[in-house]
Amino acid sequence: MGKSGCIKTGWSMKMKIQIKTTLILLTAFLSIIILFSGFVYLSVSNYSYEDFYKLLEIRAVTAAKVELDKEGSSQELIALRNEFFEKLPQEKDHYFRIYPGYSFKKESEALRLPISFFNEVIQDGKSEYNKNRMFYKGIRYKSKQGEYIVVASAENYFEIHHSAYLRRTLFLAIAAAFLFSALIALYFSRFVFKPLRKITDSVKEISSENLHLRLDNNMNNDELTDLIRTFNNMLDRIETSFETQNNFISNASHELRTPLTAIIGEADVSLSKIRTIDEYIETIKVILDEAETLDRKTKALLFLAQTGFNGKNQKFDQLRIDQLLWDVKETIEKINTESLIHIDMSLLPENPLKLKVKGNEQLLHLALSNIISNACKYSNNSIVNVSIGASDQNVFVIVKDHGIGIPVNELKYIYDPFFRASNTLKYEGYGIGLPLTRNIIRLHNGEILVSSIVGQGTTVQINLPVGQTD
Amino acid sequence: MEKTVLIPTDFSIASLNIVKNYLNEQPSHVRLNIILLHGLHQTDSITSLLFYSKTRLLQELVSKEFNEGCDVLKNKYASKIRSMRKDVFSGFTQAAFNNYVEANRVDEACVPILYNPQFNNKSSFDLMPYIKASSLRVECVGSGIDLPIPEKGKVAELFFNRVQVS
Known part of the structure; x- marks a missing residue:
């Protein structure tokens, strides 16, 4: 019952990640497309506005030429205008004579144009204005009779037809892109998570009964292989x-x-x-x-x-490893008077603060005396070298003996409780010391490395992290 | 007195023993700049040169044990060592080597008596011919016998391999 529940939550978690990836991909796609089409829409409509004002300006000039100047050539102009100038929706032209000091207030009210429009025309020669769909272009025109303001106005056909068409096209394109990218995202997330699903499936088959099973490794050197x-x-x-x-x-x-x-x-x-x-x-x-x-x-x-256990009930203090080693040496010499321990200080750091570690004195004492007395025991009390050194991260204690050594293929079992190497039969011991020492070193976040050659000796290297010097 | 010494290395703990032996022989008033030099032929493809970083290259070459060993030595001889750095030499000619020596103001080189470097990288090369052909004063240290020891490759190797003074 509990097992099936567990699998179910695992499944929903995975689905969640898959959906999340799909959504992220989709949002990225969509935001790019929307940004893109928004830009297209704005720039096209902006361009068409300008284009329409230009059109109105031409209309205004032509109309002024025809209506105000009434020259000889105006007949042809009229013909040309009727033939080629398509009538714009609600196209109107207005002409106002400019008198000095006249304010155009009445005209602006009549056409519902702001007075600033007229002022701008008088000042700059031209002006633009649009309200709802009506577009107004005013120009200042110099005819034979005098100066005029010509206002051409029309409804923007772009606003009516093209803009709606553009909008529709863009919306359709966005919808199509959405569908397309949704498919891609879904496929992609499936594709990415497929190997993960495979791993989960094969891991499910491994239980305590068949721990020898391994996942097969397809040799693509990627993260999943890792x-x-x-x-x-x-x-x-x-x-x-x-x-x-x-x-x-x-x-x-x-x-x-x-x-x-x-x-x-x-x-x-x-x-x-x-x-x-x-x-x-x-x-x-x-x-x-x-x-x-x-x-x-x-x-x-x-x-x-x-x-x-986790060392929660052990008290950790700052202690100097060299002092501890001298203590250990004394203790061992008291127990085994024949032991020959040589403490080598040749690589002792000049700064004694670097020898400080954070640890429990009794436990470390026990661990070190275990290692050193083992070294004495298995080398028949020949000389045992103990040396100390410190890098910036670790304090090293190295114990080297010239004893019987440990056979290479038995090295990996030395931390098993009660394990004793095949060449130790004539020595007393239960095989508890080394596992105990390793536990203690582990409590101190340290590391113990044992290397050995049979008949030549064993070297034990203990790395303990340097304690904070504050 | 300050001097710069060049020591060829294959980035093994055994090569650090040379440094240790050399430091042991120096009088206490010397301040040393130590360059641990490794010969390495490097690629000349444009794309690899574009992303070239010496720090990363050294990180790949140098093991954690070697760095720890360097730190142990630096702590031990804190007053003798002014600086200790690892560098890579990748020239092909004797002139390039002489140039390197001059540019780094190297005063002398220190080489082991028994020299058989073990290179992990296949583009590494032996610096010894360059050192011998240069005008550098060469000091030989270390012992002439190589005994198999259990702690090969560990930091522990640094601690006991002392010169047997007879």
Whole structure:
């Protein structure tokens, strides 16, 4: 029930992204088209207005020539005018004689034109005015009788016919473009999200039962290939951690059972018949010993579990890593008097502030002493070099021994609890130390790198981020 | 006393060991400008030159470990090092190299005794012939034996590979 719900929300989310892409594409297309057609419409109508005024001006001049000048050639002009000049809708011509000081107030009221129109004609020689669909062009004309204002007016045919046609065409074009771009956007978003859908489908097939399955990688070196690769890497890690988990349980139960078997066996044997007091003491000593081992193992396990959590209950302070190392050296020398630890300061930074890290002293002490005592143990107490250095981001602690090393193919298991390399049989240990150390280093956002050559030695590099110096 | 030293590098930690050995041998009053020089033949196509950026080129060539190693050295020898930079030389002729040396006011070169650079990039080339043919004073440092060590390629390599003074 819950599973199907989950898939459903995933589906709707994907649909949402797909629709979103379509909409974004569509808006982009549409806004470009609308901008484009708006520009076309405005510039065409602007051009036609100017064109119409020019037409009116020619009409006005011709009319003035015919009506006012009445020259010899005017007969031909009239003929020409009648033949070629198509009558404009509601075309009218008006003539007003200019007298100095006359204000044209009456005329402007009669024609419903503003008085400024006439003033402009007198001043500049021409003027334009339009109201509703009527267009007026006034010019100043010098005839033989004197100066006149000639006003030609007509209804703009463009406004009536062409403009409507242009609008209709543009709207149709926009509608067609909308449909077309909607199709493109839909196809495009489908096309883009198709591989994603494929990935989702194949990921759905992978469950904890068949973790070995991987997504197949078609070799187009694009972002989705990256995604697939990342996904496969994640699956690798998950698979390993699943295996580790399985190993851990079997290892842990084995480790815990060994002392228990010894205790039970010992008790069984001693109970089989009456023994002397000395024998009982011996038996109980063995049992106590084994019980103590069991206790140590459980404690170590518990600690491992605790450090595996997010370090919320640990207190972090500023501490200097070199001081810590000297402490660790002292502690180890107290426990194992034969150990030879050489702390190498040759790359110590000149500025001691760079050696400060933010961390929990007990935990780091534990981690470092684990590593260093391991180095002593597995090199039969030959010299162990510990050196410190710092870059601007990290403090490095490097522990190098000349011990037995770790076989290459076992290096990846060293952080598994209870794992012990094949060449460690004659050394004591449970295999808790390194995983514990790694947990601690991880708590400090650090990194631990182990490299080794069998028979030559092991180098452990610990990087801890430099603490803020404020 | 201030001087500029040129050290050929293949951007491996091993080559930083040369820098460390060289710095160890310098008296404490010197201030050094260190140029870590890498030989790299570069493309001469117009389009790649259009988007050429040395910073990006170096970013591709130089690993994070190498940068960290440089920082460790800079912190250790903070008072000896005035500057330390990585550069790429892509000339073909000895004259170009001499020019580079002159332009950067290089006083001496430092080369390892045992020199076998491992180049990751196939257009990288060995700078050694140019250095030997130039008029630079050449200092040889390092040891003559190359032991396999576990920490190859890690920052850790910088820490223990000290010259065995016999």
